[in-house]
Amino acid sequence: MGVNSIDPSIAAGIDTTMDSLRSASAAMDNTTTGYTSAYTSFISPPSFDHKEFLRILTHHGEFPEEDAKQWIDSHFYLTLQISTFYVLFVFGMRYLLRDRAPFNLFVPLNAWNLFLAVFRWVLRWGHWMGDWIGIRVGTGF
Numbered sequence: 001m002g003v004n005s006i007d008p009s010i011a012a013g014i015d016t017t018m019d020s021l022r023s024a025s026a027a028m029d030n031t032t033t034g035y036t037s038a039y040t041s042f043i044s045p046p047s048f049d050h051k052e053f054l055r056i057l058t059h060h061g062e063f064p065e066e067d068a069k070q071w072i073d074s075h076f077y078l079t080l081q082i083s084t085f086y087v088l089f090v091f092g093m094r095y096l097l098r099d100r101a102p103f104n105l106f107v108p109l110n111a112w113n114l115f116l117a118v119f120r121w122v123l124r125w126g127h128w129m130g131d132w133i134g135i136r137v138g139t140g141f
Contacts, residue, residue, distance in 0.1 A: 048078060 049071065056068050 044077075048075070 052071055056064055056071060
């Protein structure tokens with residue numbers, strides 16, 4: 001083999017690589033408008049197909065996995081919009097409230113915890129009483 005000769009298997013591999021690079025380049029040229037479309041989809045007002053969402057969630061029987069995947073794919077930009085809004089809201093509020101005194105939440109949080117404890121106790125007591133009455137009457141658990 002001379003200096004300028006290449007093994008045929010290597011040459012075939014190079015040709016295949018070059019062909020795939022050309023097709024990738026052509027695909028990128030064709031999808032340049034796709035980036036514009038993605039940007040306009042991201043900044044457009046959010047759309048939420050609640051009827052289809054509820055149909056998927058309340059479906060009886062086997063879960064419609066393909067319908068759920070299609071719904072998620074069609075609402076991809078909604079998730080980006082919600083995430084962007086969340087980040088802007090959290091950091092924006094942090095910036096706006098940086099000079100404000102912290103809230104004193106000792107009393108409201110303790111009142112909330114007391115409410116939850118009492119509510120849970122009442123529910124548990126009702127459950128026990130229901131079981132006790134069921135056993136006494138003979139209907140069982």
